[in-house]
Amino acid sequence: MPRQFTEAERQEFLADKHIAVLSVAAGDRPPASVPIWYDYAPGGNIRVNTSAGNRKARLIEEAGAVTLTVQREELPYQYVVVEGTVVDTARPAPSDAREAIAIRYFGEEAGREFASAYDDADTVLFTIRPDRWFTADFAGDF
Template sequence: MTTSMTKAERETFLADTRIGMLSVPDGRAPLLVPIWYAYEPGGDIRISTPSTSRKLTLIKQAGQAGFAVQQEEMPYKFVSVDGPITGYEPTDPAEYHRWSIRYLGPADGERFFAAIEETLPHWTTISIRPTRWRTFDFSKEFA
């Protein structure tokens, strides 16, 4: 019996609304931060951050990143990936607006987006290509 997810299961799980954990080399210990993201099955993971952030500097130095999401309630599940950075682009306000609504709901998402919208010209969106996948689905322990 395997507790690994199929390709379809892992991609669907990663595409759900979850808080991701970004990991980037930073000297002796990695920088590990929670972050919003977007993912469509078969594509790249997209994250956005202020262009002056420590994480963007480290990502550019490393050229790669690790990323993980989990389900915190039973049955426990996680998807962890790592891969190269495939692109940097200015953050699209319309895309970040969708993320705000996705993560915070309509009212809070609108309020949050209005508070940060003027800063978005100074943000960068990074694409990470998942190349190595690790998965676990605790519900398969009982199948």
């Protein structure tokens, strides 16, 4: 039986580098769910950057709320699910935010290079306030 993370554990887990799955309401269709990079520091908000013209961005703007699932895919299985409200939308996404997210996943040099490739792109940065958390840690089961 999994145990729940403590507040500090769940924030630390979310702050670790993972690929998240973002889900957002999609009208008459089932929720749209897509893998996404994100940025998070314990106690803060979650930031996600995407192309402004894609379906995901439009749905996030329309819904104003998302669910973000972050998981550990190898044993011991662990996950954090965050339901959150979009509290800020920046279009275009500020270059420093795009760069911080890219550096998180690629490292300093490659992250800066990756982010700079989007300097002229139509991007949007969503800031999401965590409202509810759901967690599970199966470490004691193995």
